[in-house]
Amino acid sequence: MSLTSESEDQMVPKGAIGSPSIEETSGGGNFGVNGPLKKGPWTTAEDAILHEYVTKHGEGNWNAVQKHSGLARCGKSCRLRWANHLRPDLKKGAFTPEEERHIIELHAKMGNKWARMAAELPGRTDNEIKNYWNTRIKRRQRAGLPIYPPDICLQALNENKQSENVSNFSSVDTHPDLLPINSFEIPAVEFKNLELNHHLYPPPLLDVPARSLLDIPANGLIVQGLTSSYGGKSLLSAVHPAKRLRQSESLFPGLTTSFSGSFTGCSKYYNDGSAQNLQSFGFSSAYDQNLTSDQHSSSSVLPGGHAPINGNPSSSEPTWAMKLELPSLQTQMGSWASPSSPLPSLESVDTLIQSPPTEHTESGSLSPRNSGLLDAVLYESQSLKNFKDCTCQQTSSLVQGEVMENSPMDFHGTEWEAYGDPVSPRGHSSASMFSEYTPISGSSFDEPQSLEIIPGSKIKQEAGEMLPTEYCGKDDALNSNQMIFSRPDYLLASNCFGPKGDHNKESFHAERCSWGTSW
DNA sequence: AAGGTCCTCAACCGCGCGTTA
């Protein structure tokens, strides 16, 4: 589908550089110095003009290209064409297996940071990578396969842990901005939205969307930000600012919203009758205790100042569930597999679910954090204090929750099997799902809990005992299994989107086997 | 062979950030 192979090259006469004679089918109402700006596929003649111009004048100042080259293309279009097709250092052709592998690894670490990924793949463009990934994702989702191979999960986990060691949570003490990024940053509103919008998702249609939702990585970016100052930027820099403002606003303002209540819709939706469990699984209590105890803190804890600014009108699109953001495994690794960031990725949820406006979005107020003033810092400090004060309560409440009805062993045994049924809309206990998060949510900053003491870690260990080693390779079986269990898709799929006890072992095996052949 | 569907990917769009005047 080469654009330059088009036979309409004549549309732009050779030697048109400097000539305003390029016009023909102008796509839109935009006008440049050369008349209406053209849109659509580039012709070889246009390519030649652009190439010549850039060769002569260098890259940059793309609007000048449009002005001086005679191209009836906006600077933006010129830049894109050059970057994606004309650059001399571009590597054409299909991705090599090595490149594919690298992309997977990079995505596990970075999420949808296409430009960054492209920087790691010489000769490849962000657009190429993005298209490749999206295609690949669709394929795998159709096949009901996991997005990441276990070894990459493991690798991402290890890297994430390393980076965590470099900048561990001690930084919280000195970096108030990081404090907010903790396990309590749960997009309760998102779940609320699930309820609000569940009518959009007739159970039969859940398969793909649910899968997509689940495949979302937790907000690894959060961890990333915490642990490795991704790209030299601060914490949430990895999260698209636009999204933070346009979508996330609605994520957190409703932190006072009972998580259980929010998820009730989900459980109800999936007809697994786990609403009760959800309500008591402890997450809600943890949330409520911590967040509702201080509404300000609920918004102040929002990383990057996600505090609601308004009703977030832009996030009302009902298309939320169809988004396929595949979050970074780092997210998964960090947020799901490590005690430090236990909760579902804010970004992933954020990205996946464009929250419709809710009453919560209005209930929120600007977080003091956003002010950048001293009081914000003080406020931050207070929030931290409150957080710590609540930690014990939360933890205990979690333990006491009905979720405990699910013994770890029981829970994990079935969950694992459930993982193999990625498209099963039917339910598993949502409560059990949260049981994994819960422990983490109750973790304390000043207690980088060991795996032994956090329920989540215990779960992992048990999971590892139950998992077939061949899935991940003998040596890494345990770790890989841990990874699997830390995967958001696994967690969600097994807990929220299917009734407990209703598992598809065939699917599981199919998926398990797929790892060895589909990469 | 024709029609329909799926898939790929180039290109566009909207947005935010940084710089500059």
Added chain:
DNA sequence: TTAACGCGCGGTTGAGGACCT
């Protein structure tokens, strides 16, 4: 201080080829 501009990024769209019935 702020508005304008340039740029880059990520998400989405749609044309066209491939495949299927």
